[in-house]
Amino acid sequence: MKLSMNWLSDYTDYSKAGNIKAYCDAMTMSGSKVEGYEIKGDEIENVAVCRILSVEKHPDADRLSICSVDAGLDRPLQIVTAATNMKKDDLTVVAKDKSTLADGTKIKAGKLRGVLSEGMFCSYEELGLTLHDVPYADEHGILILREDCRPGDDIRDVLKMRDTVVEFEITPNRPDCLSVIGLARETAATFSVPLHLPDISVKGGAGAISELVSVEVKDSALCPRYTARAVKNVKIAPSPLWLRARLRMMGVRPINNIVDITNYVMLEYGQPMHAFDLRTLEDNRIIVRRAEEGESITTLDGAEHKLDKSMLMICDGKKPVGVAGIMGGQNSEISGDTKTVVFESALFDGTSIRLTARKLGIRTESSSRFEKGLDEKTPLDALERACSLVELLGAGDVTDDYIDVYPSEGHDVRRIKFEPERINRFIGIDVSAADMRRILEKLEFKFDGGMIIPPSYRSDVLEFADIAEEIARMYGYDKIEATAFKGSACVGGYSEKQKFVRRLHSLCVSMGLFEVQTYSFISPKQYDLLTLPENDPRRNSVKIINPLGEDTSVMRTTAVGSMLEVMAHNQSYRNASASLYEAARIYIPGASADIQPEEKLQLVIGFYGSGDFYKLKGYCASLALKTVETGEHTAENSFSFVRANDAFFHPGRCAAVVKNGKTLMTLGEVHPDVRDNFGIDKPCYIAFIDAEALYSEKYDKIEYKPLPKFPSVERDLAFVVDVSIEIGQIERVIIDAAGAKLENVKLFDVYSGKQLGEGKKSVAFSLSLRDSAKTMTDEDADKITARVIRAAEEKLSAEIRK
Numbered sequence: 090m091k092l093s094m095n096w097l098s099d100y101t102d103y104s105k106a107g108n109i110k111a112y113c114d115a116m117t118m119s120g121s122k123v124e125g126y127e128i129k130g131d132e133i134e135n136v137a138v139c140r141i142l143s144v145e146k147h148p149d150a151d152r153l154s155i156c157s158v159d160a161g162l163d164r165p166l167q168i169v170t171a172a173t174n175m176k177k178d179d180l181t182v183v184a185k186d187k188s189t190l191a192d193g194t195k196i197k198a199g200k201l202r203g204v205l206s207e208g209m210f211c212s213y214e215e216l217g218l219t220l221h222d223v224p225y226a227d228e229h230g231i232l233i234l235r236e237d238c239r240p241g242d243d244i245r246d247v248l249k250m251r252d253t254v255v256e257f258e259i260t261p262n263r264p265d266c267l268s269v270i271g272l273a274r275e276t277a278a279t280f281s282v283p284l285h286l287p288d289i290s291v292k293g294g295a296g297a298i299s300e301l302v303s304v305e306v307k308d309s310a311l312c313p314r315y316t317a318r319a320v321k322n323v324k325i326a327p328s329p330l331w332l333r334a335r336l337r338m339m340g341v342r343p344i345n346n347i348v349d350i351t352n353y354v355m356l357e358y359g360q361p362m363h364a365f366d367l368r369t370l371e372d373n374r375i376i377v378r379r380a381e382e383g384e385s386i387t388t389l390d391g392a393e394h395k396l397d398k399s400m401l402m403i404c405d406g407k408k409p410v411g412v413a414g415i416m417g418g419q420n421s422e423i424s425g426d427t428k429t430v431v432f433e434s435a436l437f438d439g440t441s442i443r444l445t446a447r448k449l450g451i452r453t454e455s456s457s458r459f460e461k462g463l464d465e466k467t468p469l470d471a472l473e474r475a476c477s478l479v480e481l482l483g484a485g486d487v488t489d490d491y492i493d494v495y496p497s498e499g500h501d502v503r504r505i506k507f508e509p510e511r512i513n514r515f516i517g518i519d520v521s522a523a524d525m526r527r528i529l530e531k532l533e534f535k536f537d538g539g540m541i542i543p544p545s546y547r548s549d550v551l552e553f554a555d556i557a558e559e560i561a562r563m564y565g566y567d568k569i570e571a572t573a574f575k576g577s578a579c580v581g582g583y584s585e586k587q588k589f590v591r592r593l594h595s596l597c598v599s600m601g602l603f604e605v606q607t608y609s610f611i612s613p614k615q616y617d618l619l620t621l622p623e624n625d626p627r628r629n630s631v632k633i634i635n636p637l638g639e640d641t642s643v644m645r646t647t648a649v650g651s652m653l654e655v656m657a658h659n660q661s662y663r664n665a666s667a668s669l670y671e672a673a674r675i676y677i678p679g680a681s682a683d684i685q686p687e688e689k690l691q692l693v694i695g696f697y698g699s700g701d702f703y704k705l706k707g708y709c710a711s712l713a714l715k716t717v718e719t720g721e722h723t724a725e726n727s728f729s730f731v732r733a734n735d736a737f738f739h740p741g742r743c744a745a746v747v748k749n750g751k752t753l754m755t756l757g758e759v760h761p762d763v764r765d766n767f768g769i770d771k772p773c774y775i776a777f778i779d780a781e782a783l784y785s786e787k788y789d790k791i792e793y794k795p796l797p798k799f800p801s802v803e804r805d806l807a808f809v810v811d812v813s814i815e816i817g818q819i820e821r822v823i824i825d826a827a828g829a830k831l832e833n834v835k836l837f838d839v840y841s842g843k844q845l846g847e848g849k850k851s852v853a854f855s856l857s858l859r860d861s862a863k864t865m866t867d868e869d870a871d872k873i874t875a876r877v878i879r880a881a882e883e884k885l886s887a888e889i890r891k
Contacts, residue, residue, distance in 0.1 A: 092272050093338040094253040096357075099287070100273035105280045109253050112276075119279040120562040121266060122258045129338060130251040135188035136211065137161060138234060138242040141179045149202045156210075158183060161241015169206035174230030182211040182232050182244050191217030216244065221343045222334075223248070224327040236330060249334035262549040264461035268359030271546070278531045278563060287357070291476045295321045295486035301367060302431055304492045307378040311401045312413065314436040314465055315377055315494040316472045319367065320485040323347065323430050325423065329482065341454075346484045347423050347430055350475050360434060360463060360471035361455035363403075363411060367429035369421040372406030375431070377413065384409055388416045388451065400445045401437060414442040414459040415451055430485065434472035436465055464546035469493060504540040505556055512557045517572055520564060528563045529556070589716075589784050590672060593692055596715055600708055602670040602694060607651035609674050610641040615650040618766040619737045631676045631686045644686070648673030649737060649777055652695040653759070653767045660769055666698030672780070690780040694756075697773035702742055702758055705774040706730065709746055709754050712778065717748055717786045727824060728753065729817040737763045738775075748786050754778045797859055801832060802870040807853040807890040808881055809845055819852055819885060826880035827873050830865070833857040851890050 097103060106112035113123040139158040142165055147153035156175070157165045160183055168183060175181055184190060185208040186198040198207045210231040213223045226232050238247040245251045257272065265271040270286060277284035301319045306312050328349040336343050341352050351362040367373065380396035386409045387393045396402065396409065403411035410421040414437035423430065442459040446452050476487045509522035526536065535542040543550040550556065561569065583591065594604070616628050630643035645651065648671060659667040670693065677687040694708055713728045733745035733755055743757030756776035764773060808819060816836060823834050838853035845851055856877070858870050881887035
């Protein structure tokens, strides 16, 4: 946002700053960041008004003239020129000897065809101006002035070319500062000086507006307020110099008095406006509605745009005449013979304006302001200001009244509790409640008892923190003393669960496995490759709303398929063997759409070409021994391997690790059909571990046990049992029956033969027994052995092999 300091001085006195740099520094510190400033007019030197005293032909050049001019000096100057549009008594611009033009060109006295020229006449271009800045100028000649001036006057003063322009970086939360008045408010508050807003008074006298035009708003959600006022007997003409100069300093091109008034008010109030030629409005109606399918409009820039139903349009009785808040239509623009104008000043929904501007590829000063959100009270003030300028410039006759469609009038006023002590604690300052009140009042906040009422244009002030920010920036950020952070220090580190997961990683690496990482989203076809039954709950996956494609459309419920894909990839690159693991995330859908999916950690181990089922069992046993084994030989505290079955494992070559009735791991050889589906042509083995269940059963308490003082006693037992009984079952019976004096139990033989009988097998175990308090006798050992035999007979129908 550019700010003309000449314009600013109409509303407040900033001289308290001392100089422009101090002003910029103070404004930045109070929250209005200054990007830089430019002193206009300094580039031109020694250029003045002159009166032509005489014009004579050059004796040696047909296209040159010799002019005597009064430039306010003690003698006339002689200027040789090729211009032809001047005559005696004209006021023009002369660049005197040792002068500088706008583009940096230096002018010195010299001879032209033998005749001394003590300077040069200037056109508007040589002053850095355009025809819009000096509309009466001759496009092909020197500048003949029509301003009230005298010979010798500095041209920069005559054409109001002296100014200082400060450029501010306005944050999106402060749309009120995208205006001269908004920045004047900030200036007045920063330097604690009075603010003088323009006096708006409209005489009217041109009758009722209802006799000229009607307004209907069909979508009040996208247009909360719409105001309009008409001007009759419009006289289209160039704007006066002071208005053109202010627009030029703010970077806006002057066009004509009516259009310039709308731009002037937009810069002054931050409220975009538009002017319609009444004769172009069908049925003398203005209808604010969404576009209909198939409609189009040609905007003022000459571009044709196709519209859709999401776009808010300003229409007449039959067609769109403007894109609301963005740009007017070519079919309703002001022209030189316009006689009646309707001014529009409205409030439009910022989101709607932004989306429409993006779709149409148009971004204007108007749309950028509406996008950020404007004050609902400003449209009427801006409308009245525009009409007062019309009367000031004599550009037409204003109607007696106006139209104001404002269905949301009377909305709730924001109120925020005033908490001085809390503000002091929050910022780290010591400011009295009275001083805080003075700061807020100079920012135009009001008080109602213990409540603060922010001004309507401060839509960014919503809660306590916003009030604290206002106090802090006006108190002075540079005055807030630096203090150390208070509170106890946070000690970083891993949680117990994170430590457990890292331990699993370490164990896998120590077993010679290489980590892989795969995507959590997969194709639902992967479940078919795994041959999961149709009713398998693992087919119920979380579906991604906006997937990259079908191959990544669901969140996996098992990571086995991902591991098989990695193994297949390795085999396709002729890797003879691969031993891999992944700590994978899986996602279990909630019971209903309202319940978030459960994210679980699943550890998957897979290998091919480097072992068999028993190697995989060893991996799983090692993980269990390092995580859930307590060292106490009871059936409840020890894990065990049991026969299991799963759709993607080879039947009869699948097992599970169980503890306390909870399945911790499932392992086995991958079914040949599943291998073929994934393109793997050799046996491969997979184990998937429920890391969450493993963590819930973890045992990581380290206890010191002294070396045994007394010798152990060994006993060997061979049981004849049905072949259907698992060895793990027998181990659990032995452990439970032997009790605390059992130090170790080890399988050393499995045998089956005709002499045992059909359906029978012999299973032999070695029991290591020890008493920590004394030397165990044979009698003690025999009692324990008898208990074990009795338990095996009762629970397993086992017989001791003779």
